[in-house]
Amino acid sequence: MQAGNTLDNQLSAAVEVFESGELKQALQMAQELCQRNPGVSIVHNVHGVIAAEQGEIQAAIDSYQTAIALDPGNSDIHFNLGNALRAKGDVQAALTSYRAALELKPNDPDFLFSVATVLRGEGEFNEAEKLFQHLLKLSPDDHTAHNGLGWVLLVAGRADDAINCFRHAVKLQPDFAKGHDNLCEALEKTNQTDELKKAVAYARSVFRLDNIWLAVRQAQVLRRDNELEEALKALSSVVRFNPAQAQLNSTYWYLLGDINDRLGNLQAAYEAFATANNWAAKTAKGRRVEAHKYIQRLDDLQTAYKGVRRMASDNSTSQRGAPQLVFLIGFPRSGTTLLDTVLLSHSKISVAEEKPMVLDMLRLVRTWQPDQFHNHEQLTDEQVSELRDAYMTSLKQHMGDQPIAGQVVVDKVPLNITNVGLISKVFPDARFLLVLRHPCDCVLSCFMQEFGLNDAMANFLDLKSAARCYDKVMSLWTTYREALPLRLHTVKYEQVVADLEATVSQVLEFLGLDWEDAMADYKSTALERQRIGTPSYHQVVQPLYSRAKGRWQRYRAQMKPVLPVLRRWVEMHGYPVDDDNR
Template identity: 35%
Template sequence: MELNQALNHAVAAHQAGNLVAAERGYRQVLKAIPNQPVALNLLGLIAISQGKNARAVQLLQKAIVAKPDFADAFNHLGVAQRKLAQHERAVKSFSRAVALDPALTEAHNNLGNVHKDLLAFEAAAQCYQRAIALEGKNFEPHYNLGNVLRELERLEPARQSYRNALALNPNHIEARFNLAALLERSHDLPGAMEAVEEVLSRAPGMAGALVLKAKILRRGKQETEAAAVLEGVDAASLAPEDGVSVCFEMGRIYDALGRPEQAFAHFARGNQMQKSAASKEVMREARRFRQGIEETLEQLLPGIADNWQNIGASDRQDPVFLIGFPRSGTTLLDQVLDAHPLIQVMEERPVVPRLVKNLGSSGKPLPNDYAHLTGEEAELLRAEYFEQASRHLELKEGSLLVDKMPLNILYVPLIVRLFSDARFIFALRHPADVVLSNFMQLYRLNGAMANFLELESAADTYCAIMELWKKCRTALPVRVHTIRYEGLVTDLEEEVRPLLEFLDVDWSDAVLDPTGHARVRDGINTPSYEQVAEPVYLKSRYRWRQYRNELAPVLGRLEPWAERLGYSLNDGF
């Protein structure tokens, strides 16, 4: 049999799903011509399908050596590298594939996938959009675009992408579920209920859909009906992520029903399940997070700023930084401020943490090292800050930028060093309420949030971060205005007027309707999106008193901070 005929037979077997015959045929070709690029490429593709990704990389690299302009081989090489978690190499391979063949839809889509892995959501969205422009009736890039637009909190375009995907594949359950979840997140509860019922009609036992239905009922003040949806669900029998979601939603339902003992038990169980399922790397990050606080505390001595050389000021208006311990009311305050026509709030984007990461690679990650920052280095870091911010927010001329990231409290020394005119808004709330609220919150785990899986570690983290803030106030020239959550929900105008004066911004009645602003804002990048879309209410104020028995193990640790901050553990004030 001629080699071309043998290759054609192997390709036909491959297309028919007969991988054994296809592999045998490709090897027959390669025995005669060891560097035949098509056979190497397709044999590499079979290796990928078998999970032999390292072998696939070897075969595909040989194909590329034999044919350097082989776009398909670069595309398949990127797939194997991505499966091996070699993401940067995969980006190069996919990029080379689309450079060689700009019409290769699959490569654009694959490049989007690896950008998504790297959390480069903007770049991923652009890749998916190029794939759609090339092949508009391909389901996958529409679905993938919906996923990254959701991450970017562009909720309306994300909803449309899912609808486009479902028009091409009406039976795709995940696309239907994601659309239902987005409708709930957009506060369209009737639309969300209709969509989730459609999901459950197709997949009756889907745990995520049951949790979403219960959440919609709870948000609609139908707590008893919400509990009935989940009471028969055995969380322990589910995949860890689903089981955790069931526990937390049941906890919220029982909290809304005024049954704190049952609510706390569900939150505790959910946290324990999440801790058991957490990767070792996440738990190592949690330890490193605490160690980072301790190292910063050791260096924050009075007079530390006296050794800082003059590095000049920014040539732009310095941002305002909205900080505080998580769950201290920063999201409500975010909506208040963003409603003002002259203020733009950047919502929980890790712009400052990225600067710190870059400093770490240059050997200057801690306060003592900031003395050695040069004016040129500082200007580059400030430029990087605004460049990163512009990726998340269209910065308007004349607007005041408020960077809302509660845990930027960890980076106050760097912020003060880089932005000499920076102002801080510090959100404060009763320590027991804050610790309880974090314990009751289902977070996407990282090094910081993993510290809230247990009540004791949550309390210890609170004490450490508040000690850090106290030292920042003592050691650094911090310009700050403190906002108490309790005052914010009791008398919004009385609390906000002095804040706007601190920010040198004229009064606007628009700030008095944070709920209305939250409902029209395209996305709220925080777990608090539910609460801020509801009318300001007092239920969360001193909620800890309902959980006094459950909080007993940590109240002793929190009492000194409660007294220092003007609160009490006796009467809740």
């Protein structure tokens, strides 16, 4: 290669070629510089930048790590390494590198933003909020920082504060598409329909409707008004799907599937849902999740609990003024959100919706029993007490202003059905509300639903894996029922829809409470909630409807391959079995 008389000139030449877009030539130049100057950190850093742009992420990581070994106090190289690790999908390692950069330059806006963004993605909302707040003190007119803080607040359940952040972001930068989109997202998920319409109208005055995110928001508004043909028309304006926007593409196709389903265009709906799931698998989370690990966990737990016959405990763990804990469980899309919203309308019931108290207990157990699945019978009294304290500490943190003392507290995480062994060991006085829905409707609805992906939800990206997951979950539940003395009441979604008051009255009797008239107006409760943290947010403010009951029958042709797996549970849960259900 042609080189100048100094290393600086040679580096400048490589960078100039890089900036001109000749990536392969620039990469070759940088590689030759690394070979001739192995002890110069900046050379390896430049090679890493060019390699990353070329898509050679591992080569970039190797170069950055070499550069850091030579110059550990260079914050920019730590930051570059964080970017490369994040691109690779190694989020925790990326976070470590970002933190190292931030420690060296604690007031660098780029470092603050990146660390806060990764923390937000990892669910570390308190720390992310602090960093965004710090960033805004340094850069109060940074519209991206207002937007980032808004998303943290929205996920944390502080919807009004989040909406204010998004509004401020688009005020600072009117053509900031992400700010507009997040504002619409917050208004949609908090069921503020009138404000959503205003936000979409404003966005339409700034952007073209063929922007995919705007087409989605316009279609959501039209769906709420039941203008389904117009919603379909709005979505049809989109003709290009950027592979780099897999999450947004996925959302588009889920919405298109739902609208076609409502219109009775069944094959088009099914194909749209399948396309949505394919895009979901291509998102950053979709590439990281491992559905088979969740299935293996269920198998391991079932093996661990086979043969267990735990005796009922005579020792109460409840303390004076402590809440009565009720765990609302079931398979996803069984109707748990509807039931918890109705129960929240009761003056003596508080609801913790999709909060990680049980997950916090599981993390603590793994520090004692790493890489193994046990039936929890060997937990000592001291360990059980520590787990109970960890749960209650987490509960108080996540309940916010909701009262706890003396209340019935409903902990609603449907898939805690798989953690009943641990829950009942720690809280032998706890009650369990199991919500069932026809297995075929349940599995089909999971396939059709846009979930935040993790190892469990990744099983819903195709019908066969969704049916297998249902079978594994219910098999484990059957093992728990044989092994454990549970205080249990079972509710069927179809019964709630058919006769709300009678069905919920039976639930209240199980909880030792009486019916309150306010419970019939559960839609008002839903509208008052800051954010319904489940995919059912737009359904629980609608009148009770039977559209989804028996939906699977309309998709019998598509469901046929999984019916043999589900037939066993159709029978066991007491649903009618027809001859074709095999």
